Amino acid sequence: MESLFETFKARAEAVSAEVHRFPTRQGAFGFILGLLKEQQVLEGPQGGALWAPGSFLDGAARERLEGEAPGIGFQVTREAAAAARVGISQVDWGIAATGTLVADAAPVEQRLVSTLPPIHVALAQTGRILPDLAGAMEHLDPARSAYLSFITGPSRTADIERVLTIGAHGPERLIVVFVDDPERGH
Amino acid sequence: MQSTFRKSISVALQNPNLAGALGRFSVAYREGRAKAYEGIDFEAVRARIREVKSDAAGRLDELAEIFKRRAEARGAKVFRASDPAQVRQYILDLAKARGVARIVKSKSMASEEIHLNEHLREGGIEVAETDLGEWIIQLAHQTPSHMVMPAIHMTKEEVTEVFNQEVEPGQTPDIPRLVQFARTKLRPKFLEADMGISGANIAVAETGSLVIVTNEGNARLVTTLPRIHVAIVGVEKLVAAFRDIEPILTALPRSATAQLLTSYVSIITGPVPNTDGTPKELHIILMDNRRSDMARDPKFKQALQCIRCASCLNVCPVFRLVGGHVFGKTYTGGIGTILTAWFDALKQSEDIQGLCIQCGNCKVVCPGLIDIPELILELRRRLAVEQGQPALQKAIFAVVNNRRMFHAVLRAAYLGQKPFARDGFIRHLPFFLGQLTEFRSLPAIAPVPFRDLVKRIRQPKGLEKAAFYSGCLIDFSYPELGEAVVRILNQAGIEVVFPEGQTCCGAPARYSGAYEVAAQNAQDNIQALLAEDVAYVVSACPTCTVALKQDFAAVFESLGMTARLEGAARLAAKAVDFSTLVRRLVDEGRLSFKDGADLGRLTYHDSCHLKRTLDACQAPRDLLAQAGYRLEEMTECDMCCGMGGSYSLKLPELSAPILERKLGNIKAAQVPLVAMDCPGCVMQIRGGLDKDGARVRVEHTARLLADRLEPDGP
Numbered sequence: 052m053e054s055l056f057e058t059f060k061a062r063a064e065a066v067s068a069e070v071h072r073f074p075t076r077q078g079a080f081g082f083i084l085g086l087l088k089e090q091q092v093l094e095g096p097q098g099g100a101l102w103a104p105g106s107f108l109d110g111a112a113r114e115r116l117e118g119e120a121p122g123i124g125f126q127v128t129r130e131a132a133a134a135a136r137v138g139i140s141q142v143d144w145g146i147a148a149t150g151t152l153v154a155d156a157a158p159v160e161q162r163l164v165s166t167l168p169p170i171h172v173a174l175a176q177t178g179r180i181l182p183d184l185a186g187a188m189e190h191l192d193p194a195r196s197a198y199l200s201f202i203t204g205p206s207r208t209a210d211i212e213r214v215l216t217i218g219a220h221g222p223e224r225l226i227v228v229f230v231d232d233p234e235r236g237h
Numbered sequence: 238m239q240s241t242f243r244k245s246i247s248v249a250l251q252n253p254n255l256a257g258a259l260g261r262f263s264v265a266y267r268e269g270r271a272k273a274y275e276g277i278d279f280e281a282v283r284a285r286i287r288e289v290k291s292d293a294a295g296r297l298d299e300l301a302e303i304f305k306r307r308a309e310a311r312g313a314k315v316f317r318a319s320d321p322a323q324v325r326q327y328i329l330d331l332a333k334a335r336g337v338a339r340i341v342k343s344k345s346m347a348s349e350e351i352h353l354n355e356h357l358r359e360g361g362i363e364v365a366e367t368d369l370g371e372w373i374i375q376l377a378h379q380t381p382s383h384m385v386m387p388a389i390h391m392t393k394e395e396v397t398e399v400f401n402q403e404v405e406p407g408q409t410p411d412i413p414r415l416v417q418f419a420r421t422k423l424r425p426k427f428l429e430a431d432m433g434i435s436g437a438n439i440a441v442a443e444t445g446s447l448v449i450v451t452n453e454g455n456a457r458l459v460t461t462l463p464r465i466h467v468a469i470v471g472v473e474k475l476v477a478a479f480r481d482i483e484p485i486l487t488a489l490p491r492s493a494t495a496q497l498l499t500s501y502v503s504i505i506t507g508p509v510p511n512t513d514g515t516p517k518e519l520h521i522i523l524m525d526n527r528r529s530d531m532a533r534d535p536k537f538k539q540a541l542q543c544i545r546c547a548s549c550l551n552v553c554p555v556f557r558l559v560g561g562h563v564f565g566k567t568y569t570g571g572i573g574t575i576l577t578a579w580f581d582a583l584k585q586s587e588d589i590q591g592l593c594i595q596c597g598n599c600k601v602v603c604p605g606l607i608d609i610p611e612l613i614l615e616l617r618r619r620l621a622v623e624q625g626q627p628a629l630q631k632a633i634f635a636v637v638n639n640r641r642m643f644h645a646v647l648r649a650a651y652l653g654q655k656p657f658a659r660d661g662f663i664r665h666l667p668f669f670l671g672q673l674t675e676f677r678s679l680p681a682i683a684p685v686p687f688r689d690l691v692k693r694i695r696q697p698k699g700l701e702k703a704a705f706y707s708g709c710l711i712d713f714s715y716p717e718l719g720e721a722v723v724r725i726l727n728q729a730g731i732e733v734v735f736p737e738g739q740t741c742c743g744a745p746a747r748y749s750g751a752y753e754v755a756a757q758n759a760q761d762n763i764q765a766l767l768a769e770d771v772a773y774v775v776s777a778c779p780t781c782t783v784a785l786k787q788d789f790a791a792v793f794e795s796l797g798m799t800a801r802l803e804g805a806a807r808l809a810a811k812a813v814d815f816s817t818l819v820r821r822l823v824d825e826g827r828l829s830f831k832d833g834a835d836l837g838r839l840t841y842h843d844s845c846h847l848k849r850t851l852d853a854c855q856a857p858r859d860l861l862a863q864a865g866y867r868l869e870e871m872t873e874c875d876m877c878c879g880m881g882g883s884y885s886l887k888l889p890e891l892s893a894p895i896l897e898r899k900l901g902n903i904k905a906a907q908v909p910l911v912a913m914d915c916p917g918c919v920m921q922i923r924g925g926l927d928k929d930g931a932r933v934r935v936e937h938t939a940r941l942l943a944d945r946l947e948p949d950g951p
Contacts, residue, residue, distance in 0.1 A: 062497065129462065129512040133428060149498040156503075159510050162461045166454060184498075188483050193444040193506040197311070198460075201502035206454040208416055209494070210370035210386060211393050213262050216416045219369060220423065221454025221500070 055147045055180040056229065063150030063227060066204030067217055072177060072229040076107055079230045083139065083172060084120055086226065090170065092136050095121040103127050103160040105141025107174055107233050127160035129167075138164030138222070139172040142202070145180035145229075146187045149203055152227065153187055156200035165202065171222040173202065177229040238887075242563070242588040246890060249559040254392045256894075259557040262389065264873075266551045269495030270602070277487065279604075285484040287542055287606040293442075293475050294532045294541035300442040300475045301523050308445030311507025313519040315445075321351035324524050328353065328434070328467060329360045331520060335465060337362060337431040341423075343449070343456035344368040345436030346384060346545060347469045347524055349567045350580060353434075365426045367455040369419050376403040382561030382569060384547040385493045390560045423455075433459035437470045438489065438544070440523070444479050446506040447521065450489060452499045460503065464511050465518045472528050473541040485544055488604035492546035527579050536615050540575050542605030547572075549599035549609055554877045554895050555592050564589050571599045571609040578616050583623065590616045592891070594884045595748060596877035597849035611791075617750030618795065626751050634754045637709075637741050638761075640688070644713050647682045676893035677924030680714040687716035691735045694723055699732035703773040704766050706739055706812075708781040710916035718916060721943035722777050722815055728946050729827040731772070738765030742784035743792065745883050752792055756801075759789035763804040766811075774808060777815040777939050779846035779853075779915050780882065785812035787850070814847060815939055816856040816914055819946075823860070829949040834865035836945075840906040841868060842899070842922065843875035844915035857914050857938045864945040871906035873898075880921035896925045903933055910934045912941055 060070040073079040084093060092099025099122040102108060108116075116123055123139075124131055132138065140161050142154040152173050156162045165171045181187045191199055206221030217223055249255055293300055305315040318324045332340070340362055342348065354375065357364045366375040370387035374380065377399045381387030388396070393410040400408045400418060408418055435456050439448035447468055449456045460466050476482070482504075490496040508519040531537045550556045550570030561569030566585065568576040571593065578586035593613045600608055626634075637643050683690075687707050703726055711719045723733045743758030762785070766774050776782045790805040813821075822828045841858055848854040854875070862868055879885060879895030899922065903911050911933055913919060923935035 066496075066500075129428070133424075146498075151498055157509050159461065159512050162457060162509075163512065166457045166461060184486060185483050188480060191504070193441070193446045193479060193504060197505065197507045198509045199504040199506075200457070201498065201504075202500065203496075203498045203502075204500050206452070207500055208369045208453045210368070210373070210388055210453075211391075211396050211412050211415055212258060213265070213386070213389065214393075214412045216413050218420070219416060219453035219455070220367065220420060220427075220458055 052178055052180070055182060056177055058147040059145050059150055059180050061150075062148065063204065066150055068150060068204045068225045068227055070227045070229070072231070074231045075235050076112065076230050076233050079174065079228045080112070080116065082228060086172065087120060087122055087137060090136055092122040093120050097121060098124040098131050098135055100124070100137040100139060101127055101131055101135040101164050101168065103138070103140040103164045104158070105174065107141055107230065127163055129163060132163035132167040135164070135168040137170045137172060138168035139174070140164045141174040143179065144187055144190060145175055146184060147180050148183040151201050151203040153191065154200050154202070155196040155198070157197040162198065162200070165200070166221050169218070169222055170224045170226065172226045172228060174228050174230065176233055177231045238588055238591060245563045245565070246559055249563050250890060250894065255390055255560045256558055258389060258392070259560055263551060263557045266495060270491065270548070273491040273495040273497060277491070282484050282488050283604045283606045286488060286544065286604055289476050289481040289484065290542040290544075290605060291539065293477055294473065294538050297472050297475060297529055297532050300477060301472055303442040304440055304445055304475060304523065307443065308507065308521055311445050312516065313445065313507050313521050315521045315523060317523045317525070319525045321524075321526055324351055324469060324522050325353060325356045327522060329356065331465070331467070332357070332360070332362055332432060335431065335518070337465065339426065339430045340364045340432045340434055341426050341430040341459050341463065342366050342371070342434040343436070343451060343459040344371055345434065345469050346567065347436055347471045348434065349381060350526065351524070353469070365423065367423050367427065367459060368451075369416065369453060372419060372423065373399060376400070380562070380567060383550055384545050384568065384573070390562065427458045427462050430463040432465040432467060433463040434467045434469065435459050437468050437474055439476055439482055439485055440470050440474045441479050441482065442475055442477050444506055446479065446504050448482055448486070449503045449505065450486070450499050451501050452494070454501055457501055457503060460505060462512065464515070465520070467520045467522065469522045469524060472523050472525050473543070489544050489546055492548040492602065492604045531579050537575070537579065537612060539607050540572065540579075540612060542607050543572050544605055546604060548602045548604070552598040552602050554596060554598070554879070555594055555891055558891060558894055559592070563592070571613065572607070575609065575612050575616065583616070583619060586616050587620055590620070591887065594877055594879070594881035594895070596845040596881070598877070601849055614747065614750070615795070617748070618752050619750075621750030621752070630749060630751065634746055634751060637745065638754070638758065640712070640740055643709070644682075644686045647713055648684070676889065676896060676928060677921060678927040679924060680920055682713055683716050685716065687712045687719040688735060688737065690716045691719065691723065694720065696723065696727055696732050697730070699727075699730045701730065702732050702734055702769065702771045703775050704769065704771040705733050705735050706762070706766060706774055706776040706781055706785060707735070708742055708776060708778040708916065710920060711777060715916050715919065715937070718777060718937050718939055721937075721939040722775065724943050725819060725828070725939065725946050726775070728948050729822045730948065734769060734771065736765040736768060738768070740765075742781040743788065744780050744784050747788060747792060748882060752795055755788070755792045756796055756798060759784075759792055759805065760801060763789065763801070763808050766808055767804065771811065773813055773818060774811045775813055775815060775818050777914070777916065777937065779814055779844050779851055780917060782812060782814040783846045783850045785809065814851055814853055814914065816860060817851070817853045819942065820856040820860055823863070826949050828946050830863045830865070831945050831947055834945065835867075836865040837910065838867045838869055838908040839910040839912050840871045840903060840908045841874060842878065842903070842911055842913040842918060844913055844918045845877050847914050848875050857912065860942055861912055861938060864942055866912075866941070869906055869908055872902045878918050878921045880917045882917060885921065896921055900925050900929055900931065904931050908933070910936065912936055912938050914938050
């Protein structure tokens, strides 16, 4: 797990993603709240940050967040996503060799929060990092998801004079937050 | 060649941005690509891609039906269309029926191929391209010049001008701001559009899935926000199985943009929910447009292995000079020439196929393992069959194929130009011939051709014999090079014979599409070279060696002359290039190097055919090092010198700048000597350096080794 994480981190950072890791959900959520504060969307009005459903976000966690961070919205609509500064979603797998995140993005909320806001925070489980693309393909089944989404770094373009520019149509920042043990300490 | 085409080349060459941008990119690409493939077995990956795509190309109809069934089972609507008009009508009808006023598109070369935007606009529908490069060229009313980077031919100043004129004044040529501007202007279009049109990079038959690869994230928006998604997919994108995605996804980003993976890859299988919870309407159009005809053609079927990475453009010495617009159609570069010949018409490739100098760079990097240079030669052959050989070309080949007459004509021409020749060079030629010597001096024609000179060389009667195949340049211009080869082989106890019946290797005819002439050359040479029982047939010209080893058989096969293949195979088994043979003799202990010489520094130029067809670039390096030379590699040592046989006569305006870059790299190596294994390259580079005035000696490896080898043993 350690070496897969290290490889993932190196590869993802090489394509301008930001990678963080926490032992528990509590640590990860604390980090996200800090980020929202820094982005001045923590206190509201609601909708500066938009959090799409995911297994880390169980009832209790959501209730607590609603109390602590009035800026977070949980009703993901296209209008809300278009207006939000930060989108938060959970992904299913990581691919170490390329620094890639893989998610079942069939639920439209998953796509809205990861495409429209300028900052995308992706929550992932450290133990679900796979070595390479070939390994990942074995876990993917298009029969079970109508929209499988691979994300490797923030949106980019080099269409003008081959100059790499981050932040084309998608997020200009991709912040990956790994949790080692999402079941513990919450 | 049409004068409008020639003019488009001249316009491209005079565009300083084009050469600058593409020249710089080609250098960065080479390094970036190599790095992206670190730890990946490229040969294994491309062998898998070939297997997967070739299998699919062999059963397009079957896979299209399976795809249709599976995708429709998931709720998509699949429409199979044979020609562009059907595709356009389908989309127009759908748009009308659903009350679509606005469309956003992510990149689709298939839609470019059928000029979809124009038709939609004529139908009263607003269409916005959203890929930045595509949006720029849409605003500028141009066509893409590159499959992956459509606007690579434009500077940021030009882009600013286009934005100012077509969108909103007040923009400045600051790239991040221009990108931000595009994001801001296109975002409402995504949100307001009723329909999104995308292409697809892969279509998986067994699951009915589409795979879309992008960096900007526009395809994710196009497939998410509008209530209708239409994907236009060329049937060559079909693969049989879901697992077949993996090798293509491994190669495509690495070969296209030197990335390990693009920012986004989406695998879409059936409709997804819309943002209001209703299911999206998903239409997939599988477009044939002559792809099935291609698949049935035994030669061109392999072109369907293309994954549209454009690496054949990125490594092409001609593309980096002229860019994509001289190709005149949607698809550009090497593969574009082939696709244009099929999707438009063979006749449309008449001029552009001539741009290929046959250096073979593209073949080495193609992740689909397509032999692009060979397919371009096949286009040439078919064009020649369709249109007949020009009378002048016929007359030229008649002379070239008669060795004595050819030498006599050249020598007479040379003597006629004697006032123009000085110390072994022709520097200026009068009248229309002037263009030939504008950028390089031509070698003088030797008074006695090698075929006569060789008779005067006193050779030991060896036990073993080698037949020497001289080719035109050694025979007529560089007989001293032939002498060097004879001396070296004599040292190894080999007697060299010169079969009188040998003639032109047929490369000029083959490269002009005149396969019947090339076949006659092949037959004459096979007869002459196999008449005597020799151990080797050696040539000091890699292009000739390739002819002896491979092309004779290929030409016979093309023309269905199967009875002649056996002779071609016997000759191929004996044929060997000079350096490979000498290294073999050294390894066998039949030749050894004289001791202890420091012969100074040199750099080595890889000739295209030696490096990429014969894969023999290490032998001369080893031999030169053993002889006592210190090798210092130059930048782009294996890039074409621009000679390309008759290419430098047909397109001197391209040959000259390719040579100029080569000369620049040679001079930058700061060595007094440059070695190479091809007399054609010697002619081009020596002539170029002579014109240039640079003091760098140019020699064939044989000449540099001649004094340094001796028989092995005490």
